[in-house]
Amino acid sequence: MSGSEIEALIKIMSRLPGLGPRSARRAVLQLMRKREHLLGPLAEALIAARDAIVTCGTCGNIDTSDPCVICADPRRDHQVICVVEDVGDLWALERAVATRGVYHVLGGTLSALDGVGPDSLNLSGLAGRCGPDTELVLAMNATVEGQSTAHFIMDMLSNRGVKISRLAHGVPVGGELDYLDDGTLAAAMRARLPMSE
Amino acid sequence: MSGSEIEALIKIMSRLPGLGPRSARRAVLQLMRKREHLLGPLAEALIAARDAIVTCGTCGNIDTSDPCVICADPRRDHQVICVVEDVGDLWALERAVATRGVYHVLGGTLSALDGVGPDSLNLSGLAGRCGPDTELVLAMNATVEGQSTAHFIMDMLSNRGVKISRLAHGVPVGGELDYLDDGTLAAAMRARLPMSE
Numbered sequence: 001m002s003g004s005e006i007e008a009l010i011k012i013m014s015r016l017p018g019l020g021p022r023s024a025r026r027a028v029l030q031l032m033r034k035r036e037h038l039l040g041p042l043a044e045a046l047i048a049a050r051d052a053i054v055t056c057g058t059c060g061n062i063d064t065s066d067p068c069v070i071c072a073d074p075r076r077d078h079q080v081i082c083v084v085e086d087v088g089d090l091w092a093l094e095r096a097v098a099t100r101g102v103y104h105v106l107g108g109t110l111s112a113l114d115g116v117g118p119d120s121l122n123l124s125g126l127a128g129r130c131g132p133d134t135e136l137v138l139a140m141n142a143t144v145e146g147q148s149t150a151h152f153i154m155d156m157l158s159n160r161g162v163k164i165s166r167l168a169h170g171v172p173v174g175g176e177l178d179y180l181d182d183g184t185l186a187a188a189m190r191a192r193l194p195m196s197e
Numbered sequence: 198m199s200g201s202e203i204e205a206l207i208k209i210m211s212r213l214p215g216l217g218p219r220s221a222r223r224a225v226l227q228l229m230r231k232r233e234h235l236l237g238p239l240a241e242a243l244i245a246a247r248d249a250i251v252t253c254g255t256c257g258n259i260d261t262s263d264p265c266v267i268c269a270d271p272r273r274d275h276q277v278i279c280v281v282e283d284v285g286d287l288w289a290l291e292r293a294v295a296t297r298g299v300y301h302v303l304g305g306t307l308s309a310l311d312g313v314g315p316d317s318l319n320l321s322g323l324a325g326r327c328g329p330d331t332e333l334v335l336a337m338n339a340t341v342e343g344q345s346t347a348h349f350i351m352d353m354l355s356n357r358g359v360k361i362s363r364l365a366h367g368v369p370v371g372g373e374l375d376y377l378d379d380g381t382l383a384a385a386m387r388a389r390l391p392m393s394e
Contacts, residue, residue, distance in 0.1 A: 003261025005249040023215040046240035052202040064200025
């Protein structure tokens, strides 16, 4: 059907999230049609990214500098450390401008099933970042793994006097009650607030 | 949020078909997580493809050699030329092992609205490929543009005595009548065949 370089490219493209074999083929076809304007620039952008990106030694973020732009930003509140599972979660919180604090990226969650213990996560540096005035916001996903990881971190830091909080559960902004799961509805009811707030 | 190289990569990735801004971000995140096993190999595969792929001077296929493997294959029937709109259609016919003939890739369809005239398509070489024993199978999409392009080619070659056929219309194999559009059903009824065939 086509040369081995094309087959190899389709095979690698199909390993990207969101692309199956069929859409990878379509993407490669588009790349080959637009050799000058898409294939070349994409190859160069990948090389540039490969050469530039590093993992931040402070927080575990992936960026083009170490420390990353967030850790290096003096306008950030370095006393508020938002602990997230993944760089994608950090990006989501940044898009939402949810915090002016800094982050700590764990790189996953504890999972006995998958053999992910505390040593597999970026936990060792976390305690060292916590001073007496630090607030740790545990922004893990609201999954079993995320929540057990949050509890593990609470236990780990329990005797250090660190202030620890977690994200609120409740009705998503714009969400309709009828479409919400029971757990979210029950959590939102338990955490109900006086109307004045 | 992240370095300019990462932003640039997301921007280019989001131009691939099937990837929007959100899924491009997810793909780039995955690439950065798997720098060794995904980002590097993808960059190298793109460079290799960019350097290797050429457009076949005979049929317009995109391949790593000119003439392409199909045009260079002596076991193919070079008297049967399947005219397709696009390389993706050629790939689809090859996957289906639909023909042992060769191809001619137009690179699009005639479209007065989009300003695509005969000169914009790979039509000039087609007449030269047609001998007295040639069968031309017009395998354009069953769209208005595809069909008017097919008619244009028929007119263009009308005084050359070339045998011209088209793909059959009908019920897709495995298709259910209830879900078929009226045009297909009417075409299948008009083209009904005796049960013995």
